Amino acid sequence: MPPNPLLICAAAEPLRAHLEETLTASGYSVSLVASPAEAATAMRDRPADLIVAEGLAVSGAIQRLRTASGNGTTPILIVAPARDLEARIAFLEAGADDVIPATFERNELESRVLALLVRFGSVRPDAGNGAAAGELLAFFSPKGGVGTTTLAVNAAVLLADGAPAPDAGRGAAPAPALPGSRVLLIDLDLQFGQVATHLNLVPRFDLAGLASDEPALADPELANSYLTRHSSGVAVLAAPTNPEADHRVTLDQVQRIVEIFRPSFDQLVFDLGSRIDARSLWVLEQADTHVLVIFPEVAALRAMSLLLSFLAETAALRAQTHFVVNHIFPKELLKTRDIENLLRARPAAEIPYTDVEMIRAVNEGVPLVIGHPASPAAAALRRMAQTMLGIRLAEAGTRKQERKSFRFGRR
Numbered sequence: 001m002p003p004n005p006l007l008i009c010a011a012a013e014p015l016r017a018h019l020e021e022t023l024t025a026s027g028y029s030v031s032l033v034a035s036p037a038e039a040a041t042a043m044r045d046r047p048a049d050l051i052v053a054e055g056l057a058v059s060g061a062i063q064r065l066r067t068a069s070g071n072g073t074t075p076i077l078i079v080a081p082a083r084d085l086e087a088r089i090a091f092l093e094a095g096a097d098d099v100i101p102a103t104f105e106r107n108e109l110e111s112r113v114l115a116l117l118v119r120f121g122s123v124r125p126d127a128g129n130g131a132a133a134g135e136l137l138a139f140f141s142p143k144g145g146v147g148t149t150t151l152a153v154n155a156a157v158l159l160a161d162g163a164p165a166p167d168a169g170r171g172a173a174p175a176p177a178l179p180g181s182r183v184l185l186i187d188l189d190l191q192f193g194q195v196a197t198h199l200n201l202v203p204r205f206d207l208a209g210l211a212s213d214e215p216a217l218a219d220p221e222l223a224n225s226y227l228t229r230h231s232s233g234v235a236v237l238a239a240p241t242n243p244e245a246d247h248r249v250t251l252d253q254v255q256r257i258v259e260i261f262r263p264s265f266d267q268l269v270f271d272l273g274s275r276i277d278a279r280s281l282w283v284l285e286q287a288d289t290h291v292l293v294i295f296p297e298v299a300a301l302r303a304m305s306l307l308l309s310f311l312a313e314t315a316a317l318r319a320q321t322h323f324v325v326n327h328i329f330p331k332e333l334l335k336t337r338d339i340e341n342l343l344r345a346r347p348a349a350e351i352p353y354t355d356v357e358m359i360r361a362v363n364e365g366v367p368l369v370i371g372h373p374a375s376p377a378a379a380a381l382r383r384m385a386q387t388m389l390g391i392r393l394a395e396a397g398t399r400k401q402e403r404k405s406f407r408f409g410r411r
Contacts, residue, residue, distance in 0.1 A: 004029065007030075010079070031046065040068040049075075050076075053077070055079060059094070062095040075098075077097065078098070078099045080100070082101045083101070119345045136267075139293065143304075144273070146300065147326040148274065157367050158385040159389075161233070186236075187207065187237065187239035188239070190208070195238060201238070211250070220261075281314075289319055289321075290317075292307075292322070295326060296333050296334040296338075304343065322384075322388060324350070325350040354376075369382065
């Protein structure tokens with residue numbers, strides 16, 4: 001369990017001690033206070049990633065505590081009186097991110113805490129683990145057709161520094177540079193993956209072929225022969241051209257593929273498509289960064305909420321999570337604030353609708369950040385990549401103008 005700092009605010013000493021014992025045993029770093037005033041002071045002095053509070057103790061102070069750190073919004077999990085449905089509803093309406101009854105079981109509390117940390121992008125890798133070469137970045141959406149592959153491909157190109165820098169214009173500060181990296185883009189949408197199409201590549205070999213080649217799985221030089229190189233510098237391990245090959249690729253083979261390539265690349269970017277199975281779930285568990293792609297309509301947001309609940313209950317996640325809203329239609333179906341309210345999290349980036357550029361980029365196999373680097377969508381994609389790497393924009397003025405939903409430098 002990642003050692004995230006948590007703040008417990010409870011007036012009742014037995015509840016405070018019970019929360020401390022449970023969350024400390026789960027591996028969290030815990031601080032204790034007894035009142036909202038003490039909690040506000042603690043958040044200013046030593047911000048926590050999550051506040052777990054006794055509902056009756058913080059009633060009326062929830063919104064103030066959410067912003068007490070001065071570094072954005074801190075999620076709050078409220079412990080409400082048992083069997084009091086009206087109180088639970090009232091706490092949610094007052095701004096609580098989640099509510100749990102005081103009769104909670106340990107596994108329920110752990111799941112709720114982890115779900116909020118994932119939702120707010122605060123899950124941290126265990127500091128005690130050795131840092132393996134090759135950061136894993138996973139792109140996923142529970143709903144197909146929302147642009148997951150488009151975002152993964154453009155992000156990989158940007159991370160490899162394979163896209164031209166846009167002209168900042170006269171007198172404007174240049175955009176922060178992305179450090180050029182050795183990037184491997186793995187298409188793990190094994191039935192109908194289209195990474196190769198987005199890059200106008202015709203691979204001779206694919207992931208299924210490598211998975212069945214036992215000598216190559218033990219020899220990095222042989223394994224490299226299965227990769228297709230793009231002009232941007234991105235190496236691609238393409239999805240099979242035959243959908244039936246999906247059933248022949250095992251979890252063990254995917255693990256061995258990651259193991260053999262990880263030392264040779266700075267980033268391994270996965271397009272996981274929109275299907276959860278043992279292989280994609282393992283990648284999500286191992287990943288350092290998640291990019292969860294959202295289409296702004298109610299059904300897609302409902303699917304995302306179900307995904308987050310499922311992952312909190314079944315997976316041991318260690319990744320930073322970034323939500324990205326992709327506007328694939330010209331009409332704005334939901335406002336950004338509606339998305340934030342439904343997910344209880346602020347999207348890290350929004351990709352604006354483009355009339356023809358995005359479709360043309362896919363049809364021509366030229367990523368948008370290469371073909372139209374100065375377009376608003378390409379600029380948003382660049383900001384997304386910067387967010388993934390924790391790069392803050394240098395221009396404070398630009399941030400003020402872009403108030404909508406971008407959040408840079410998240411932990």
